[in-house]
Amino acid sequence: MKNAPISEELFQRAQHSIPGGVNSPVRAFRAVGGNPRFMVSANGPYMFDEDGNRYIEFINSWGPMILGHAAEIVQEAVQQAIPNSLSFGAPTRKEIEIAELIIDMVPSIEKVRMVNSGTEATMSAIRVARGYTGRNKMVKFEGCYHGHGDSFLIAAGSGAITLGVPDSPGVTQGVAADTLTAPYNDLEAVKTLVEANKDQVAAIILEPVAGNMGLVLPKPEFLQGLRDICDKEGIVLIFDEVMTGFRLAPGGAQELFGVTPDLTTLGKIIGGGMPVGAYGGKAEIMNFVAPAGPVYQAGTLSGNPIAMSAGMAMLKYLKMHPEVYTNLEATTSKMVTGMQDNMHKLGLNYTINQVGSMFSIFFTQQPVTDFESAKTSDTALFGRYFNAMLQRGIYLAPSQYESLFVSTAISDALVAEYLKANFEALQEAIQK
Numbered sequence: 001m002k003n004a005p006i007s008e009e010l011f012q013r014a015q016h017s018i019p020g021g022v023n024s025p026v027r028a029f030r031a032v033g034g035n036p037r038f039m040v041s042a043n044g045p046y047m048f049d050e051d052g053n054r055y056i057e058f059i060n061s062w063g064p065m066i067l068g069h070a071a072e073i074v075q076e077a078v079q080q081a082i083p084n085s086l087s088f089g090a091p092t093r094k095e096i097e098i099a100e101l102i103i104d105m106v107p108s109i110e111k112v113r114m115v116n117s118g119t120e121a122t123m124s125a126i127r128v129a130r131g132y133t134g135r136n137k138m139v140k141f142e143g144c145y146h147g148h149g150d151s152f153l154i155a156a157g158s159g160a161i162t163l164g165v166p167d168s169p170g171v172t173q174g175v176a177a178d179t180l181t182a183p184y185n186d187l188e189a190v191k192t193l194v195e196a197n198k199d200q201v202a203a204i205i206l207e208p209v210a211g212n213m214g215l216v217l218p219k220p221e222f223l224q225g226l227r228d229i230c231d232k233e234g235i236v237l238i239f240d241e242v243m244t245g246f247r248l249a250p251g252g253a254q255e256l257f258g259v260t261p262d263l264t265t266l267g268k269i270i271g272g273g274m275p276v277g278a279y280g281g282k283a284e285i286m287n288f289v290a291p292a293g294p295v296y297q298a299g300t301l302s303g304n305p306i307a308m309s310a311g312m313a314m315l316k317y318l319k320m321h322p323e324v325y326t327n328l329e330a331t332t333s334k335m336v337t338g339m340q341d342n343m344h345k346l347g348l349n350y351t352i353n354q355v356g357s358m359f360s361i362f363f364t365q366q367p368v369t370d371f372e373s374a375k376t377s378d379t380a381l382f383g384r385y386f387n388a389m390l391q392r393g394i395y396l397a398p399s400q401y402e403s404l405f406v407s408t409a410i411s412d413a414l415v416a417e418y419l420k421a422n423f424e425a426l427q428e429a430i431q432k
């Protein structure tokens, strides 16, 4: 049993100084019940909380810890950079090197701008798309999450749906009116929206693999279909690869599925886990960004030297070790097959979605292909399952509407440990 009295005490204390006691909503465990665990350190496949509990973990900072926590190559790069100062607010050689590396690795990117988070990246990409096309509207998909920029908090996934506020108060009606939404994987709905808003749509933005309503894969024709609509209508196609970039393949989901967007947003992975984001794409569009062009976007901490060093170390490693991706997929497939066997033994038939090293178990028996089908999941059952796993030392995302991420630190022995816990937790969760 994993008791956590110190975490409980810290969570009570945090309520007085931090809204809801956390700095990002999903962490508050509201969707699963119980108190969040306050973490002290993490290494390889493990995280350790204030109470001295050890967890095998499958969030990996929501993606970037592809090599597990505290990867030596990243630690070394950061340590080497620290004595040269933490921030300059002036250009550095490292920024060019990482830009060149990203351009080399991601098929669609010809020019790239570093920012500090995925949210900044998506906000900026939309602004550039609007500046470039001279149009105001955008299409996003129900259940996709693109950070907390105003325009994206309409039918948003992740913490927004977890807490039941997919359309956040504070977003003006004017902003909401410019955001058109369609069901994920529904090309006909997109065509209808675009037709009804002829020459007004600046961008279509999506997660090419959705990870913020749980993991949902694009149907085979979906991404290419969007590409075709954008080409025909002069719309900028934006892939939000904050979670999938460098995780599903060296060039992200766009490499895996062979569809090239006009702009791509990237996040935490290019900082090796440090606070970084980026957006990039066709030079013709990126040349609209200031000071090359008129669309303004800036940041003192953009291209921060410590974050760039961490990111360079991570990306170089991934580029030189393509076997990482086959190994990660093999580990994840073992987990998924094992979970299916467990369910079979228990007479259960819940849906598991997987691509590469990302997966989700949905507590519903129907295929999950969009937000509506994701919402058929039994979230109370998910909450019981989550807590039963936590008690067994397995740390999952505290929401049905998030993806899980596997790192290279997950050995076969840990897969076996995970599957044992999964069997017992499923058994416990369905009994209540």
Ligand code: HOZ
Binding pocket: 024, 025, 026, 027, 062, 145, 158, 159, 212, 402
């Ligand atoms: N919205 C993030 C994952 N999709 C969660 C961020 C966090 O709580 O750290």
